[in-house]
Amino acid sequence: MVDLKQTLSRFLAIPGVRLAILVGRDGLLIEGMTRDGKDNMEAVGAIMTTALSTAEALGQEISRGGVVGVVMEYEQGLVSIDPLGDFALMVTLFDNASNLGRIRHLVRTSRNEVLEALDIA
Secondary structure, eight states, X not given: OOOHHHHXXXXXXXXXXXXXXEEETTSOEEEEEESSSOSOHHHHHHHHHHHHHHHHHHHHHXXXXXXXXXXXXXXXXXXXXXXXXXXXEEEEEESOGGGHXXXXXXXXXXXHHHHHHTTOO
């Protein structure tokens, strides 16, 4: 059985990653870890489900298919939202774009074990 905290800790091992959470499509926090404890994981998760829904609606409107991932860049960092099937999504908050590739790769390689742990694979 996969330990979700152990999986999320791999994201926090990447330099600059501040937060890694697993959220249900309903906006409820499944599991989360933060580097400094300052971020409200539950609020971030709930808001990110809305952001993903908006991105999905845009994809349908412009006939570009389903969302593979969403990256939002802010003055002080980035947020990545990655759907994990129909029931969950991974949200990471990180300092700069230099580790975006590593984060996206880790999402892809961890996807199946997370889904198995959630018993939705």
